[in-house]
Amino acid sequence: AIxxxxxxxxxxxxxxxxxxxxxxxxxxxxxxxALREVTNW
Numbered sequence: 001a002i003x004x005x006x007x008x009x010x011x012x013x014x015x016x017x018x019x020x021x022x023x024x025x026x027x028x029x030x031x032x033x034a035l036r037e038v039t040n041w
Contacts, residue, residue, distance in 0.1 A: 008016075017024050025034045035041075 014024050014026070023034055023038050025031055
């Protein structure tokens with residue numbers, strides 16, 4: 001999600017995405033483990 005125009009914080013956008021069922025990561029370093037988790041690989 002793009003944070004611009006002073007509308008919403010990063011934390012609010014992470015929460016909205018997670019509430020919608022989207023897997024999110026806070027760091028690029030966490031992408032591998034997140035992919036492993038969602039793909040059960």
